[in-house]
Amino acid sequence: MTTSRSRAFGDDHVDGNALAGPLSEVFVADITLCDCRCGHCGRTGPLASAMVYTHCPGRVARCSQCARVLLRITETPTGTWLDLGSGASLRLPAPPA
Ligand SMILES: [Zn+2]
Numbered sequence: 001m002t003t004s005r006s007r008a009f010g011d012d013h014v015d016g017n018a019l020a021g022p023l024s025e026v027f028v029a030d031i032t033l034c035d036c037r038c039g040h041c042g043r044t045g046p047l048a049s050a051m052v053y054t055h056c057p058g059r060v061a062r063c064s065q066c067a068r069v070l071l072r073i074t075e076t077p078t079g080t081w082l083d084l085g086s087g088a089s090l091r092l093p094a095p096p097a
Pocket residue numbers: 038039040041042043063064065066067068
């Protein structure tokens with residue numbers, strides 16, 4: 001069945017349910033052991049080495065080299081918000097072969 005939506009975007013994609021498998025592998029790991037790359041200075045190291053501030057709404061992790069924000073995590077009554085702003089990224093190690 002061709003809909004106006006499939007005509008506009010093509011049929012070469014699937015819906016977000018295709019992310020369930022990969023994301024379930026990502027979010028069971030201990031993220032603090034993962035390497036985190038600062039989007040500003042490029043320092044890469046375990047997230048556990050970040051400077052974490054708890055005297056604010058939620059928690060803010062800052063780069064231990066340049067102090068830029070690596071991530072913010074805020075728990076609210078409706079859920080947990082995770083912000084990996086400023087170009088920061090987490091590298092999750094591949095499982096052993
Ligand atoms: Zn940095």
